[in-house]
Amino acid sequence: MPRTLLDKIWDAHVVAQEPGSPAILYIDLHLVHEVTSPQAFQTLRERGLKVRRPDKTLATVDHSIPTYDRSLPIRDALAAKQVAQLATNCQEFDVPLYSPETGRQGIVHVIGPELGRTQPGMTIVCGDSHTATHGAFGSLAFGIGTSEVGHVLATQCLLQHKPKNFEVRVDGQLRPGVGPKDIILALIGRLGIGGGTGHVFEYTGSAIRSLSMEGRMTVCNMSIEGGARAGLIAPDDTTFDYLAGRPFAPEGAAWDAAVAAWRRLPSDEGATFDRSVTLDASALEPMVTYGTNPGMAAPITGRVPDPAEVRDPAQRRALEKALAYMDLQPGRPLQGQPVDVVFIGSCTNGRLSDLRQAAEVLRGRAAAEAERLDVVFREAGCEWREPGCSMCIAMNGDQLEPGQYAVSTSNRNFEGRQGPGGRTFLASPLTAAAAAVTGVLTDVRSLM
Amino acid sequence: MEPFTPFVGRAVLLPAENVDTDQIIPARFLKTTDKAGLGANLFADWRYDAAGAPRPDFVLNRPESRGATLLLAGDNFGCGSSREHAPWALLGYGFRAVVSTSFADIFRNNALKNGLLPIVVDAATHERLFALAAAQPAAEYRVDLAAQTLALPDGTAIAFQIDPFARTCLLQGVDELGYLLGHVPAIEQYEAARS
Numbered sequence: 001m002p003r004t005l006l007d008k009i010w011d012a013h014v015v016a017q018e019p020g021s022p023a024i025l026y027i028d029l030h031l032v033h034e035v036t037s038p039q040a041f042q043t044l045r046e047r048g049l050k051v052r053r054p055d056k057t058l059a060t061v062d063h064s065i066p067t068y069d070r071s072l073p074i075r076d077a078l079a080a081k082q083v084a085q086l087a088t089n090c091q092e093f094d095v096p097l098y099s100p101e102t103g104r105q106g107i108v109h110v111i112g113p114e115l116g117r118t119q120p121g122m123t124i125v126c127g128d129s130h131t132a133t134h135g136a137f138g139s140l141a142f143g144i145g146t147s148e149v150g151h152v153l154a155t156q157c158l159l160q161h162k163p164k165n166f167e168v169r170v171d172g173q174l175r176p177g178v179g180p181k182d183i184i185l186a187l188i189g190r191l192g193i194g195g196g197t198g199h200v201f202e203y204t205g206s207a208i209r210s211l212s213m214e215g216r217m218t219v220c221n222m223s224i225e226g227g228a229r230a231g232l233i234a235p236d237d238t239t240f241d242y243l244a245g246r247p248f249a250p251e252g253a254a255w256d257a258a259v260a261a262w263r264r265l266p267s268d269e270g271a272t273f274d275r276s277v278t279l280d281a282s283a284l285e286p287m288v289t290y291g292t293n294p295g296m297a298a299p300i301t302g303r304v305p306d307p308a309e310v311r312d313p314a315q316r317r318a319l320e321k322a323l324a325y326m327d328l329q330p331g332r333p334l335q336g337q338p339v340d341v342v343f344i345g346s347c348t349n350g351r352l353s354d355l356r357q358a359a360e361v362l363r364g365r366a367a368a369e370a371e372r373l374d375v376v377f378r379e380a381g382c383e384w385r386e387p388g389c390s391m392c393i394a395m396n397g398d399q400l401e402p403g404q405y406a407v408s409t410s411n412r413n414f415e416g417r418q419g420p421g422g423r424t425f426l427a428s429p430l431t432a433a434a435a436a437v438t439g440v441l442t443d444v445r446s447l448m
Numbered sequence: 449m450e451p452f453t454p455f456v457g458r459a460v461l462l463p464a465e466n467v468d469t470d471q472i473i474p475a476r477f478l479k480t481t482d483k484a485g486l487g488a489n490l491f492a493d494w495r496y497d498a499a500g501a502p503r504p505d506f507v508l509n510r511p512e513s514r515g516a517t518l519l520l521a522g523d524n525f526g527c528g529s530s531r532e533h534a535p536w537a538l539l540g541y542g543f544r545a546v547v548s549t550s551f552a553d554i555f556r557n558n559a560l561k562n563g564l565l566p567i568v569v570d571a572a573t574h575e576r577l578f579a580l581a582a583a584q585p586a587a588e589y590r591v592d593l594a595a596q597t598l599a600l601p602d603g604t605a606i607a608f609q610i611d612p613f614a615r616t617c618l619l620q621g622v623d624e625l626g627y628l629l630g631h632v633p634a635i636e637q638y639e640a641a642r643s
Contacts, residue, residue, distance in 0.1 A: 015638040016631055021613045024631055026638055036531065038481035043625070052635075064479050078479035085481050129530040129554060143530035145558035147624070155628040157635055161611070163553075193466055194524035197553055227527065229553050293466055293527075314522070318465055395475040402498060414470040414528060416493045 002268035004165045005232050006200050009140040009265070013123050015157055022159040028122040028139075030152045031108045032059035032095065034086040035395075036127025040150035041089040049154045051093040056156060058117060059090050060098040062107045063128075066397045067385035070100045079396060093153070106387040109133040109347035113217065116246025120235035120262040125152055130347045130411065131230075132223040136216035137243075138235035138265050140200070143224065163229060164274040166199035170207040172282035177445040179357070180215035181349060181409070181428035183207065184222040185287035187279060189297040196228030199275065202267065203233050207281035213242040214353040221348045222411050225294040234266035286444055288334055289413045289426040291322035296413075298334060300431060300443045306330035325415055326423050327403075334441050337425075341406040342436040343418070344429055345385075346392040349409035354429040361433035361447060382436070394419040407435040449563050451621035454592040455544055457517030460507055461581040465522035469529045469555065473537040486533055487540025508541075512585045519546045520581050525566075526555025535559040545591050547598065549574045560614045561624065565591065567598055567608050577606075594619060 003011070015024040030053075037059070044051070051057060064079040074080035090097035098104040104111060109130055112118040118134045124141035125131060127149045134141035144158065151158055170183055188195075201223050208216065216233045223231030240259055243249045250258045285299035296319070298305070304323065307330060310316040323330065328337070344350070344358050355373050362380040374384045391398040392410035394417065400406055402421025409432050413424035425441060434444035477489045494506050502509040519538065525548040526534060535558050538546065545565035559566045569577065580587060580600065590599040593615060597605040617624060628635075 016634040021627075022611075024628065024634065026635070035478050039483050039532075042481075047625075049629075063475075076479070082479055082481060127530055127532075129528065131530075143554055145530055145532035145554060145561065147532060147558065147561040151625050151628055154625060155632065155635060156639075157628055157631075159613075159624050159628065193527055194550060194552070197524070197550060224528075224554075227524070227552065293468065314465055321464070393475045395478060412468075412470065412528065414468045416474055417470050420474070420493050420498065 002271040004267040004271045004273065005138060005202055005234050005265055006140065006163070006165050007271070009121055009123065010162055012121070013140075022161045024157050025123060025160045027125050027152050027156055027158060028056060029112070029117055029124045030057045030149075030156075031112055031124065031126035031128075031131070032057060032086075032149065033063055033108050033126070033128065034061045034065070034082045035063040036146050037089065037149055038082065038085050039146050040127075040153055041093060043150040044093065044154055051095055051153045052156045054094045054096065057095045057153070058098065058112070059086060059095050060105050060108050060111060061086060061100070062105075062387065063389045063393060064396050065100075065388050067388045067390045068397070070386050076397060100386070107347045107350060107389060109217070109221065110351060110387070113137065113213070113242075114246070116243055116249035119243065119249070119258070120239060121265050125158065129224040130221050132228070133217050133221040133347055135220040135223065135231040136213060136233050137239055138232060138262070140230055140232065142229040164199045165272070166196055166201050166228065167273040167276040168201045168203045169205040169276065169278040170203060170281050171205040171278065172207055172280045173210070174207060174281045174284065177286055177430060177443075177448055178284050179428050179430060180211055180218040182284050182287045183279065183281065184219045184225075185289065185294065185297040185426065186284050187277070188222065188226045188295045189287070190279070191226050191277065191295075193225060193293050193295040194227045196223065196226040199228050201226065201228045201231040202273070203231060204267075205278070208233055209236065209238075212353060213238060214351045217351070218348055218354075222294065225411060235262045236266075286428060286431050288407075288431060288441060289424070290326065290328060290334060291319065292325050292413055292415050293322070294411065294413060294426060296322055297426070300334055300427075300441065302334055304328045304330050304332045304334060335443055337441040338405065339407050339425070339435045339440055340404040341391075341400060342432050343391040343406055343408040343410065344432050345390050346408075346410035347389070348392075348411040349429050354409065358429040358433035361430055361437065361444060380436070391418055393417070394422070407432045407441065449621045449623050452563055452565065452593050452618040454590060454594070455517060456588050456590045457544070458512070458515065458586060458588055459518040459520050459547075459581050460513045460516045461578060461585075462507060462519060462521045463578060466524045466527055467521055468527050469531050469534040472526070472534040473531065478531060478533050483536045485540065486537035487542070490537040490541045515542065517542060517544045518589055518591065519543050520577055521546055521548045523549045525551050526559070527552040530554045530558070532558045532562070535562045535564045539564050547574070547577060560618065563618060565593060565618065567591070569598075569606060569608060573606055
């Protein structure tokens with residue numbers, strides 16, 4: 001029977017399944033960070049257990065670690081304790097830790113792929129919902145809670161029910177100024193934030209094929225904002241070209257064997273999906289959110305929606321509440337809305353290609369000269385920070401003041417996500433950079 | 449984990465849809481290395497003003513909410529992050545079950561692993577429960593996991609579905625880690641076959 005990419009990865013990782021029980025699923029790579037792991041290590045300690053496969057485990061610090069000068073001590077005592085606790089746990093349990101001193105520290109969903117640890121066909125988990133990012137490589141990657149972090153540390157396995165297959169087909173060519181972030185915001189706007197619950201998205205179609213790995217990661221990253229625990233993109237030459245030569249990528253004959261196996265992963269002709277949806281990439285515009293969840297998104301050329309035009313009473317109330325929180329007037333154009341802060345970063349859009357795009361807008365011409373992107377940003381008046389989750393999650397000192405508006409390339413515009421009372425417009429790096437230039441929500445195409 | 453036993457309790461009505469984990473427990477409270485103590489900051493930004501004083505209009509701050517063990521919430525409860533601190537905070541406050549029409553996948557998994565029961569009801573039942581809770585804030589409900597019922601004050605029992613494996617674990621107070629450790633020989637075999 002023809003199988004999907006999800007089916008193939010799933011089947012290859014089922015260790016055992018008893019009748020009436022979930023499958024015991026083997027995990028190939030477990031990423032660990034400081035916020036969702038301390039209680040899991042404590043469980044291991046209390047039960048006298050070891051980490052079963054330190055070689056399949058990788059830890060770094062990103063969530064609560066501040067992004068200011070790393071030569072300074074961490075001012076927040078709780079964050080300092082959490083960061084120190086991870087180091088203690090990794091030492092005690094023999095888990096490799098990419099701390100700032102190693103030069104390899106970074107946002108967990110950025111460094112896994114950059115180092116070549118993330119590879120097609122793998123199962124990858126992390127105590128973080130944006131683990132979905134790694135699905136861009138054709139690996140089944142999803143977020144887990146701290147209890148499950150403990151399960152994987154101790155047994156390298158998880159108990160899981162198989163999710164359903166959901167094809168998201170995106171065909172057509174993106175227009176200038178429109179990118180992967182706009183695809184995923186448009187999708188979530190269409191499906192709603194619970195639309196993918198119980199499913200794994202597989203993104204297919206010509207628009208997805210033509211995306212870079214960074215672009216694919218942006219799309220997969222926000223699968224969880226559509227309710228899907230994971231997003232997948234079948235590996236192809238773009239994937240292999242990205243991985244070749246990375247520090248942990250296979251080499252020589254092992255590389256050839258790996259690529260041959262990876263080429264068998266894509267969904268078979270005739271494989272069926274439980275659900276499907278199609279988007280026309282050529283019709284998309286730069287997107288921006290106006291509300292307090294990622295599904296409340298509109299084209300930048302649009303207006304703030306009017307609750308009076310929403311028929312469903314629950315949805316109307318939700319929109320009213322969101323607009324009250326955002327202090328936005330129904331019917332007003334989104335363009336021109338004043339902005340206090342622009343945040344370019346996060347596991348969604350904090351990669352080199354994202355910074356290059358933003359720099360291009362900030363300088364008004366292509367960034368070059370051995371990159372020196374930091375200079376471009378600093379000269380444009382930006383702060384250039386050390387790697388971390390920063391203002392995406394507001395638990396490390398980087399946050400909005402109450403009432404401030406931010407255009408953010410991150411993934412969540414929930415109330416208070418970027419600081420209590422802070423108001424978030426989610427958008428692409430291009431749109432964020434445009435707002436940084438003009439101080440208001442701006443259609444980046446007007447600057448191009 | 450303690451076995452999940454039947455309980456009788458009052459309900460708190462939180463009619464918002466898509467309650468995300470950043471509302472349940474804002475990220476700034478995740479800088480802890482413990483599970484305990486999170487209940488005090490459950491729904492912190494809805495519950496307290498900027499100065500930390502309780503907002504009198506928020507449901508958890510009303511006198512009738514004290515001691516409630518059941519949370520009646522809108523659709524898609526627990527969406528957003530994977531933080532297990534969300535069920536820890538709900539349990540820490542004193543809730544033992546949450547009723548909604550749907551739960552986000554990771555939240556549901558996390559809740560079940562900690563003995564917080566996610567009860568899924570259909571839209572009509574959900575509406576009926578909301579109306580009842582709004583009209584009679586002091587009403588008491590009985591939750592019986594073995595019977596898979598949520599009983600109303602008039603004795604009407606609403607049946608709910610739950611994954612049988614999760615139900616067994618909750619009723620017996622067994623955690624999944626124990627189950628997985630019982631399968632180490634199969635895991636070893638799997639690893640040997642792949643290497």
